[in-house]
Amino acid sequence: MDVVGQIVGFLFDPLKEIWEFPLFFAEVVVGGLLTGVLYSLIALGFVLIFKASGVFNFAQGAMVLFAALCFIAFLDRGLPAWAAFVGATLVMVVMAFAIERTVLRPLVNQAPIILFMATIGLTFVIEGLAQVVWGSDVRRLDIGIPRDPIEIVGVQINKFDIIAGITAIVLVSVLGFFFQYTRVGRALRAVADDNQAALSVGIPLKEIWVYVWSVAGFVALVTGIIWGSKLGVQFSLVLIALKALPVLILGGFTSIPGAIVGGLIIGAGEKVAEVYWGPNIGGAVEDWFAYVVALLFLMVRPQGLFGERIIERV
Amino acid sequence: MIYREAGQLKTSYAADQAIFPIRQDRFWLALALAVAFVFIPLFASEYLLVSIFIPFLILALTAIGLNILTGYCGQLSLGTGGFMAVGAFAAYKITTFVPELNIVVVFLLSGLITAGVGILFGLPSLRIKGFYLAVATLAAQFFLIWLFTKVAWFSNYAPSRVIAAPPRAVVGNIYVTGIEATVTARYLFCLAMVAVLALVAKNLVRSRIGRAWMAIRDMDIAAEIIGIQPLKTKLIAFAVSSFYVGIGGALWGFVHLAQLEASAFDINRSFQVLFMIIIGGLGSILGAFLGAAFVSILPIFLNNAPAMVGIQLSVAMVSHLELITFGVLIIFFLIVEPHGLARLWQIAKEKLRIWPFPH
Numbered sequence: 001m002d003v004v005g006q007i008v009g010f011l012f013d014p015l016k017e018i019w020e021f022p023l024f025f026a027e028v029v030v031g032g033l034l035t036g037v038l039y040s041l042i043a044l045g046f047v048l049i050f051k052a053s054g055v056f057n058f059a060q061g062a063m064v065l066f067a068a069l070c071f072i073a074f075l076d077r078g079l080p081a082w083a084a085f086v087g088a089t090l091v092m093v094v095m096a097f098a099i100e101r102t103v104l105r106p107l108v109n110q111a112p113i114i115l116f117m118a119t120i121g122l123t124f125v126i127e128g129l130a131q132v133v134w135g136s137d138v139r140r141l142d143i144g145i146p147r148d149p150i151e152i153v154g155v156q157i158n159k160f161d162i163i164a165g166i167t168a169i170v171l172v173s174v175l176g177f178f179f180q181y182t183r184v185g186r187a188l189r190a191v192a193d194d195n196q197a198a199l200s201v202g203i204p205l206k207e208i209w210v211y212v213w214s215v216a217g218f219v220a221l222v223t224g225i226i227w228g229s230k231l232g233v234q235f236s237l238v239l240i241a242l243k244a245l246p247v248l249i250l251g252g253f254t255s256i257p258g259a260i261v262g263g264l265i266i267g268a269g270e271k272v273a274e275v276y277w278g279p280n281i282g283g284a285v286e287d288w289f290a291y292v293v294a295l296l297f298l299m300v301r302p303q304g305l306f307g308e309r310i311i312e313r314v
Numbered sequence: 315m316i317y318r319e320a321g322q323l324k325t326s327y328a329a330d331q332a333i334f335p336i337r338q339d340r341f342w343l344a345l346a347l348a349v350a351f352v353f354i355p356l357f358a359s360e361y362l363l364v365s366i367f368i369p370f371l372i373l374a375l376t377a378i379g380l381n382i383l384t385g386y387c388g389q390l391s392l393g394t395g396g397f398m399a400v401g402a403f404a405a406y407k408i409t410t411f412v413p414e415l416n417i418v419v420v421f422l423l424s425g426l427i428t429a430g431v432g433i434l435f436g437l438p439s440l441r442i443k444g445f446y447l448a449v450a451t452l453a454a455q456f457f458l459i460w461l462f463t464k465v466a467w468f469s470n471y472a473p474s475r476v477i478a479a480p481p482r483a484v485v486g487n488i489y490v491t492g493i494e495a496t497v498t499a500r501y502l503f504c505l506a507m508v509a510v511l512a513l514v515a516k517n518l519v520r521s522r523i524g525r526a527w528m529a530i531r532d533m534d535i536a537a538e539i540i541g542i543q544p545l546k547t548k549l550i551a552f553a554v555s556s557f558y559v560g561i562g563g564a565l566w567g568f569v570h571l572a573q574l575e576a577s578a579f580d581i582n583r584s585f586q587v588l589f590m591i592i593i594g595g596l597g598s599i600l601g602a603f604l605g606a607a608f609v610s611i612l613p614i615f616l617n618n619a620p621a622m623v624g625i626q627l628s629v630a631m632v633s634h635l636e637l638i639t640f641g642v643l644i645i646f647f648l649i650v651e652p653h654g655l656a657r658l659w660q661i662a663k664e665k666l667r668i669w670p671f672p673h
Contacts, residue, residue: 249446
């Protein structure tokens with residue numbers, strides 16, 4: 001009886017707390033949502049590449065890191081921020097070319113699991129390369145985004161977070177437009193649907209892959225700058241790529257809006273769990289919360305919130 | 315010439331079903347076992363045993379475990395580290411609770427407990443597959459490590475959550491864990507465990523259940539149609555695989571490290587074992603050994619290589635270069651030979667068979 005009481009208390013006491021102090025709860029949720037924006041951005045890079053080539057790109061985290069370090073390196077040379085941005089974008093495009101030529105092209109038509117493992121190898125190469133060139137210290141990144149908090153209906157929000165959120169929205173809208181209405185975007189969707197059919201109607205697969213990896217590199221750069229200015233550019237970013245997995249499961253592997261919504265849910269959910277339920281069971285719930293949520297979600301709806309229905313054929 | 319099996323006729327069903335039907339294979343295996351059991355303990359230095367052979371053997375055992383799940387049954391798992399931790403902590407709890415229990419029994423029991431946990435986390439595999447399943451196993455990885463770090467009961471309320479292997483003997487006063495254990499005893503203990511379990515695995519994968527695993531891997535729907543029960547088959551794969559991984563983790567914690575905390579089995583350990591089976595060869599017991607040898611010896615070689623050719627590099631630089639080389643090698647192997655070192659050995663055998671003539 002006592003044990004039951006304890007469990008009930010553990011599960012429902014925090015709910016009472018939420019009910020009594022809704023403003024604090026709102027602040028926790030908003031804080032979580034803004035971490036969620038960053039998860040979303042990383043997941044977005046994944047989705048882009050997954051849609052166009054069926055490759056699950058584990059290296060997205062490493063690309064974020066590499067892009068951010070590149071950007072810092074250009075800033076250190078005394079370039080203005082916009083020039084550094086263009087420079088880093090160019091580097092990411094060159095990298096897309098190199099990856100297409102050395103990794104993807106020889107592995108055409110291999111099983112997805114092989115390609116996934118190849119991107120793990122790629123992660124090591126990029127990470128090692130970044131460390132050789134720039135060392136392994138945490139780098140500060142400050143491009144002058146204001147950080148003072150403002151108050152909206154009683155909830156404290158950092159200006160920086162609002163700007164990050166707006167950037168993400170703009171990025172997603174532009175990408176959505178790009179995919180829906182441009183020639184390249186249509187070709188990308190065709191490739192995503194069926195590699196061989198796309199090839200047979202004359203879509204140049206190799207070019208498309210370079211495009212999509214370049215776009216993913218660009219998204220990585222934006223993510224890296226936002227994340228880097230918030231928390232510093234550090235090598236643990238590579239493992240953030242793993243957090244994108246549950247985000248994708250929640251949102252669906254092929255859906256751009258799904259990546260965003262999934263990221264927000266995971267970000268807010270793990271923050272709420274950490275703040276309200278975490279202290280009673282030892283804390284650091286954030287480490288696994290996202291994965292367990294994804295696991296439970298998979299049982300109910302394997303294709304995710306917005307993903308295409310999974311149809312199996314023999 | 316060298317590998318010619320002409321004239322080795324099979325005259326009975328027993329010969330036809332032999333585990334190593336070719337005489338040369340039997341010879342090489344016997345030679346390898348003789349070297350491992352006699353030559354290495356006699357002549358290898360303590361450093362070699364501790365830093366190369368013992369970790370190599372344990373990791374090879376773990377790689378066999380993962381290979382059963384990923385290589386034979388086709389279920390990608392990133393939770394190996396978590397399951398190893400289950401094995402290590404289960405062994406610790408059992409042996410501190412019942413100290414008089416023989417250590418071999420303790421390890422087998424901890425393997426069984428890990429198998430149970432493996433089944434639990436394998437349950438979603440009926441509904442989901444591929445990357446989706448990888449996330450389920452990631453949940454196992456992060457959750458289990460968190461559990462062992464946060465819940466004091468698992469480490470018998472040690473304040474630092476570090477567990478130390480108590481001294482335990484196999485028979486009489488031959489200690490294999492704890493301070494009194496000699497390096498040679500620890501090595502031979504690992505070797506014996508690995509040899510027996512590898513033999514079991516080798517037989518398992520060519521049995522009915524092994525064939526069912528491969529059918530599921532190659533195409534699960536088709537396998538279902540010819541009468542293989544997917545849930546049962548996959549769960550057995552999870553159980554057997556976790557059993558091996560659990561024993562590997564217990565050995566790693568007790569015999570190799572002797573003192574450990576849960577973070578010894580973090581996500582990097584999972585990736586390390588995954589690379590072993592990719593580089594060694596998916597779906598091959600020999601491949602697990604080759605991959606483990608490659609992955610555990612390459613870092614030592616890379617550490618010493620720059621010094622050998624007279625280049626002085628900082629420690630940090632060497633570890634970065636190691637990372638790059640590792641990544642490049644993984645990509646290289648996937649491109650050149652997706653079936654790994656085991657496949658290369660098979661090709662070499664084909665060549666040796668007709669050598670020195672080209673046809």
